[in-house]
Amino acid sequence: GDSVTQMEGPVTLSEEAFLTINCTYTATGYPSLFWYVQYPGEGLQLLLKATKADDKGSNKGFEATYRKETTSFHLEKGSVQVSDSAVYFCALPTDSWGKFQFGAGTQVVVTP
Amino acid sequence: DTAVSQTPKYLVTQMGNDKSIKCEQNLGHDTMYWYKQDSKKFLKIMFSYNNKELIINETVPNRFSPKSPDKAHLNLHINSLELGDSAVYFCASSLKQGNEAFFGQGTRLTVV
Numbered sequence: 001g002d003s004v005t006q007m008e009g010p011v012t013l014s015e016e017a018f019l020t021i022n023c024t025y026t027a028t029g030y031p032s033l034f035w036y037v038q039y040p041g042e043g044l045q046l047l048l049k050a051t052k053a054d055d056k057g058s059n060k061g062f063e064a065t066y067r068k069e070t071t072s073f074h075l076e077k078g079s080v081q082v083s084d085s086a087v088y089f090c091a092l093p094t095d096s097w098g099k100f101q102f103g104a105g106t107q108v109v110v111t112p
Numbered sequence: 113d114t115a116v117s118q119t120p121k122y123l124v125t126q127m128g129n130d131k132s133i134k135c136e137q138n139l140g141h142d143t144m145y146w147y148k149q150d151s152k153k154f155l156k157i158m159f160s161y162n163n164k165e166l167i168i169n170e171t172v173p174n175r176f177s178p179k180s181p182d183k184a185h186l187n188l189h190i191n192s193l194e195l196g197d198s199a200v201y202f203c204a205s206s207l208k209q210g211n212e213a214f215f216g217q218g219t220r221l222t223v224v
Contacts, residue, residue: 032211034212036215038153042217042218043116043202043215043216043217044155044202044204044215046212046213046214087153089155099157099168100157102154102155104153104154105152105153105154105155107153
């Protein structure tokens with residue numbers, strides 16, 4: 001079945017460091033791919049998305065490219081801030097109605 | 113104006129009690145969901161409704177009963193609460209299958 005695998009955390013970085021969170025997927029067909037972010041005590045927010053192969057999603061300085069050949073959707077940011085401390089989830093919609101398959105989540109901690 | 117709102121935000125209750133969580137979305141979406149997030153941040157779908165009809169029931173104990181009085185509302189009633197039910201419950205909605213989901217702020221349920 002469809003699945004998402006993302007790197008385990010926590011990932012601890014200093015401010016202005018480069019962030020990469022790896023995400024690979026297994027899917028039937030070519031679904032849209034999403035990154036969600038969960039700030040402490042809050043719900044999930046859509047961070048970015050890509051709807052087809054080679055699409056690049058971007059938002060708030062974060063980017064991710066839909067790579068069909070490597071079945072990956074890695075999240076990157078060139079210079080993180082303390083306010084980027086959160087849990088990041090890679091996700092894809094499955095064939096089942098409305099069912100999103102989420103990765104396990106990667107906690108990112110950015111220190112001043 | 114909140115897109116997906118759920119109440120209450122916090123719920124502390126004793127084992128054996130019955131409780132309800134309410135969810136409303138004002139986005140005009142057709143599909144609504146309940147997800148459970150455990151202490152390790154792992155997200156698992158519980159139910160999915162499309163146009164008030166149950167589409168997915170993901171092997172959830174029958175103590176959990178969702179109800180959708182209309183497309184904009186999806187409530188979750190839990191009977192005979194157990195310690196293991198302690199988690200954060202998220203309501204979400206999406207326009208249709210494959211589209212991004214919008215999440216509520218979550219309800220932190222603590223069973224003591």
